[in-house]
Amino acid sequence: MTDTRYILAIDQGTTSSRAIVFDANGRSVAVAQQEFPQHFPNSGWVEHDPEDLWNTVVAVCREALSHVDIANVAAIGITNQRETTVVWDRKTGKAVYNAIVWQDRRTALVCHELKKHDPALEADVNNRSGLLIDPYFSATKVAWILDHVTGARARAEQGDLAFGTVDSFLLWRLTGGTSHATDATNAARTNLFNIRKNAWDDKLCDIFRVPKAMLPVVKDCAADFGMVDAALFGREIPVLGMAGDQQAAAFGQCCFEPGDIKSTYGTGCFVILNTGDEAVTSQHRLLTTVGYRLNGKTSYAIEGAIFVAGAAVQWLRDGLGIIKSAAESEGLAKSLDDNHGVYLVPAFTGLGAPYWDPDARGAIFGLTRDTGPREFVRAALESVCYQTFDLFEAMAADGVSPKAVRVDGGMVANDWLCQYLSDILEIPVQRPMVTETTALGAAYLAGLQAGIYHDLDHIAANWHLDAEFKSNLESRRRDHLLAGWKDAVKRVQTDPS
Numbered sequence: 001m002t003d004t005r006y007i008l009a010i011d012q013g014t015t016s017s018r019a020i021v022f023d024a025n026g027r028s029v030a031v032a033q034q035e036f037p038q039h040f041p042n043s044g045w046v047e048h049d050p051e052d053l054w055n056t057v058v059a060v061c062r063e064a065l066s067h068v069d070i071a072n073v074a075a076i077g078i079t080n081q082r083e084t085t086v087v088w089d090r091k092t093g094k095a096v097y098n099a100i101v102w103q104d105r106r107t108a109l110v111c112h113e114l115k116k117h118d119p120a121l122e123a124d125v126n127n128r129s130g131l132l133i134d135p136y137f138s139a140t141k142v143a144w145i146l147d148h149v150t151g152a153r154a155r156a157e158q159g160d161l162a163f164g165t166v167d168s169f170l171l172w173r174l175t176g177g178t179s180h181a182t183d184a185t186n187a188a189r190t191n192l193f194n195i196r197k198n199a200w201d202d203k204l205c206d207i208f209r210v211p212k213a214m215l216p217v218v219k220d221c222a223a224d225f226g227m228v229d230a231a232l233f234g235r236e237i238p239v240l241g242m243a244g245d246q247q248a249a250a251f252g253q254c255c256f257e258p259g260d261i262k263s264t265y266g267t268g269c270f271v272i273l274n275t276g277d278e279a280v281t282s283q284h285r286l287l288t289t290v291g292y293r294l295n296g297k298t299s300y301a302i303e304g305a306i307f308v309a310g311a312a313v314q315w316l317r318d319g320l321g322i323i324k325s326a327a328e329s330e331g332l333a334k335s336l337d338d339n340h341g342v343y344l345v346p347a348f349t350g351l352g353a354p355y356w357d358p359d360a361r362g363a364i365f366g367l368t369r370d371t372g373p374r375e376f377v378r379a380a381l382e383s384v385c386y387q388t389f390d391l392f393e394a395m396a397a398d399g400v401s402p403k404a405v406r407v408d409g410g411m412v413a414n415d416w417l418c419q420y421l422s423d424i425l426e427i428p429v430q431r432p433m434v435t436e437t438t439a440l441g442a443a444y445l446a447g448l449q450a451g452i453y454h455d456l457d458h459i460a461a462n463w464h465l466d467a468e469f470k471s472n473l474e475s476r477r478r479d480h481l482l483a484g485w486k487d488a489v490k491r492v493q494t495d496p497s
Helices: 048-064 109-119 123-131 140-149 152-157 168-175 202-208 245-251 311-321 328-334 375-398 413-423 437-449 454-462 475-491
Strands: 006-012 016-023 028-035 074-080 085-089 161-165 181-183 217-219 222-227 237-244 263-267 267-276 287-294 297-306 343-345 363-365 405-408 429-432 464-470
Touching: 006 028, 006 048, 006 168, 006 437, 016 048, 016 267, 016 297, 016 437, 048 168, 048 464, 074 123, 074 168, 074 245, 085 140, 085 152, 085 168, 085 202, 109 123, 109 140, 109 437, 140 152, 140 161, 140 202, 152 161, 152 263, 168 181, 168 222, 168 437, 181 222, 181 237, 202 454, 217 222, 237 245, 237 437, 245 263, 245 267, 245 287, 245 297, 245 437, 263 437, 267 287, 267 375, 328 343, 328 375, 328 413, 375 413, 375 475, 405 413, 413 429, 413 464, 413 475, 437 454
Parallel strands: 006 074, 074 237, 181 217, 263 405, 405 429
Antiparallel strands: 006 016, 016 028, 085 161, 222 237, 263 267, 267 297, 287 297, 343 363, 429 464
């Protein structure tokens, strides 16, 4: 008998909100997407209006649901841009300040002072949270809001304000303020959650000056998160799955076994390696994080985070006007046999793993009179592959050398990019039939809780290969290209030692 149930996946990303309705076989049957404005009030600052996030989510959900029989929608799964921080009033549901986006670097000095004051502090934070002391994570963003919005700290300590990553904020709104919760993967990105004890950590809250009264309840990734208000979509629908976008993508890629690895290419690029029930500590400045938590059991992961991937192509389109659409980038890159030593280091919001240099800024090197739009575009695409190599090099130094990598995200529709990535990594790059694996992972989690999927093996049977790219670049040429990249990165680092 055919299972006619549907799952609505809400994918709230950095530049757009998307809703996808999946059938029980993991196939997309309806999609809606809306972009929303980015706000840059100061150098290195990135904000979103929380009302833009909410309004676009509601709009895309309504549009996607209009294409199916809502009576057959069994569950909702939510996935979201991680670390992005919202603080709102529990009575009104209104944010007290704009959402501070994961890319935002305004708390770089705070992080620097914390590490300078106590050189042993970062090791303790890393042991508890798996993370580093960096503006990327939510904790210093929360403290900044409490310190810069009049009366906010006192209201937070009294329990009048709530903090959440975007998943929590959306859940609060969807359930009419009845559910203040998150899942273990999002909690693990705040710098306030002890990933070994699976609980909010009192010492971390003290270090970062965040009142525990603000924090949401932490649940498994597949759990009962609450019921969506019937007034929003025409009937009550349970929210049964939740995960941060990169963990959701790994779940959607069926990275269920230790050693499985995926790399997602969206606004940024994120590599996640499943390490099973062991929280492995990287010696080369990669992050230890929660991969997923089901039935109270945590599966851990090592992660490398690149802040700018697709955002570099968006910059070429919106900032420079070199291209009219991201799709143009493939043809322009292909039209060059060689990029003649032009390198773009897209450190627009600092450098992520393995450098963790929040003060680095973007630069382009190797310009000549012959350099034109094609070289800029190709340098942007190449930079994504070079940054991925940096992550794989750090993993190799930690003793992990994957034999292949599964890729997803909007950028991997570009065959040239996938081939160059394989050339630089010297391993096969595997692209699945469904590349919107972030939304798919959220749907799978909700489907597990709803009983649509019996277990992980049932989900894994849905994964199908679309294309595999294998390296055909001469090693000497590859080494020359990477040497040029390393030199370019050193030039933008504030402390290249």
